[in-house]
Amino acid sequence: MSHSLLPGFEYSTLTTRGARIQVAVKGSGPPLLLLHGYPQNHLAWHRVAPRLAEDYTVVLADLRGYGESRALDADAPGAYDKSALALDQLDVMQKLGFSRFAVVGHDRGARVAYRLALEHPQVVSALVSLTVVPILDVWAGVNKAFALNAYHWFFLAQPFDLPERLIGANPGYFLDWTLQRMAQGRDIYHPQALESYHQAFARPEVLHAMCEDYRAAAGADAAADQADRDAGHQLRCPVLVLWQDRPYAAASHPLTVWRSWAVEVRGAAIAASHMLAEEAPEAVLEQLLPFLHQVAQP
Structure with missing residues (x-):
């Protein structure tokens, strides 16, 4: 199985200690894990992943609850904490035979990536974050402009099932509004990727997982960041930040x-x-490739 936007990528579903994770893999070089953001899936990388696969073994994973990945127990306490999602990706890479690898994350995926690097530093050789800072710093920096622009941070984090019920009345409209807002009104999405995002977002279990993701950000994830800051923990691997x-x-x-x-x-x-990766893939690769070539060897 493959997807026309990702020629040559081989798909499979791997069971981790907490989820069934869909992955697409291509390449034969050093291992490189790519993690997408909200409200997308692994197809968010379709404009950069084929080039990366020329030099790396690229693993594209749908985060737990997103795309075609599902929690084994969606109602378990902490099921969508970033620590749990990071364990998914650790399990995935180990099942694929990789004990050490580089991670590139965008949006929610970057938050999973830095949690993976903080809690399992021995496995992450390099970390790339696209367009985000850690959750603790987001909350500390909230102001009027952020609240108006990133309204979903506050809405999706409301108690079950207020956002699920309201968005569920017209999920396609909410998704289009969100994607256009994130693209600043520009037409940047490939129709096939957009169709895939819509298919997933229309499923109640996916919408619920996304809400749980943001509920975790307001609770356990912020607490985990605070504990690391209080303990003086730092990322040991080289970090590239694109904004x-x-x-x-x-x-x-x-x-x-x-x-x-x-x-x-x-x-x-x-x-x-x-x-960034969907709108400016060449600019992203221009920064990403030299960094990875220098630091991402296993």
């Missing part, structure tokens, strides 16, 4: 924030919307 090219206050600049979490951080601004 939207827009003004930032000095204290909230992505490099400033990430340098409080990691020993070695570099990065660059990309002239694009939040959806």
Whole structure:
């Protein structure tokens, strides 16, 4: 099985200690795990993954609850904490035969990626974060502009089943509104990728998982970040940060924030919307490839 947007990628479903995770794999070089964000699935990488697969063994995974991946027990306490989602990806890579690998994450995927690197530092050789800072710093920096622009952070985190019920009345409309807002109104999505996002979002269990993801961000995930900060834990691996090219206050600049979490951080601004890999794949690869070639050997 393969997808026309990802020629040559082989699909399978792997059972982890907490989920069934769909993955697509291609390549024969050093292992590289790519984790998508909200409200997408692994097809978010279709414009960069084929090029990366020329040099790396690229693993594209749907996060637990997203796309075609499902929790074994969606109602279990902590089922959508980032620590649990990170364990999924650790299990996936081990089942594929990789004991150490690089991770690239966008949006929610980047939050899973840095949690994986903090809690299992021996397995992550390098970390790349697209368009986000850690959850603890997001909450600390909330202001009027953020609240109006990132309204879903607050809405999806409301108690069950308020957001599920309201969005479920017209999930397609809500998804289109969200994707267009994240793309700043630009037409950047491939029709096949967009269709896949819609098919998944229309399923009540996927919508519920996304809400649980944001509920975790407001609770357990923020607490985990705070515990790491209090303990002085830092990311040991090299970190590359890519962000939207827009003004930032000095204290909230992505490099400033990430340098409080990691020993070695570099990065660059990309002239694009939040959806960097779908809107500006060449610019992302221009930063990603040299970094990975230098640091991502297993």
